[in-house]
Amino acid sequence: MKAGRCAGAVELSTLVEYWLGELDAAHEARVDEHLLGCDACAHGLDDIVQMGAAIRDGFVRGSVSAVLSAAFVRGLAASGWRVREYRVPSNGSVNCTVAPDDDLTVARLQASLAGVERLDVVRIAEGEVLERLANVPFDPTAGEVVFAPAMTGLRALRDQTVHIQLVDAGGAAERVIAGYDFNHAAWNG
């Protein structure tokens, strides 16, 4: 797919690589020069920049749940985010809450993931599936999955237990690898 109509239009994927600094210096210089002379491709880059800003905003506002890397969460904390972390052993439980000034709550779900090829994360409350994140990215050697539920949803929870399962969905039949109980209490100061 091309970003726009012009002579030598830059591919959309190349514009993303350019924006993220993945091109080598010579290629980057060629794209720099092309963008300074081409409205259509500059428009394509502008779209990417805007989309990136909107995605960032959605995450900052706590609108979405996501599995993240431990390094990414460390980076957030280092940059000043107030991150509340719960490290829970396989088939363990924890008492938890969300403070008004928390920016992110993270469940660090400990599990042996060796040999797992496809992993799903399932959140259940009162027998109902709240959400299922299918085929999440994970490092099988890390021994944990770092899951960040949407903060907007967490803040709306009343006192209740939310059960999270890690499911091996790579075989013919699903297998629950581990379960975790989060005994949530609304913040009372």
Place this chain on the structure above:
Amino acid sequence: MEPPATDLAALDDATLARRIATGPAGAEEAELCRRLLRRARLYGLRHLRDPHAAADLAQQVMLMTIERLRAGALRDPAMLASFVLGTCRNVVIELRRTHARRERLLETYASDEPEVVPDDAARLDHARVADCLRTLPARERSILIMTFYAERAAPELAAEMSLTEANVRVIRHRALQRMRDCVDAGGRP
């Protein structure tokens, strides 16, 4: 009499540059300034990662280019993009120096300046983008968030999530396509 704006929009940069070099050409200058401001701002965002610095760069580059054209000092108008690129590079060096000075001052006289949201952020419907982000497959959502929250490149994410760099790029590209389609469709996946 000045040419209609629609006619000017159809002219290429070199033609506008020639007209500016050969005589009073207010409308042509305005059209070229409009183009250069946008493109140079994007260059600034990419290389300075700061919306204020990018706006400063765009303004300076635009003025220097018009001045050069008026003086008839650009021998080959077809080389306008090369000239603009050279100017951008020089201004970036100068702005980085200024920025470094400013950072030192801020460290000394700790400022409480609020974080400024770039103008770009307002042009997309962020609520719609968040809706689309929620409907993305979990793997794609994770990669987009970790990519665009801090503009992180594929090699970094690949190492953290036990994926190949090529795999990260494929997931990222597919996710961006889905996001564009979803946003264009009004937030429906």
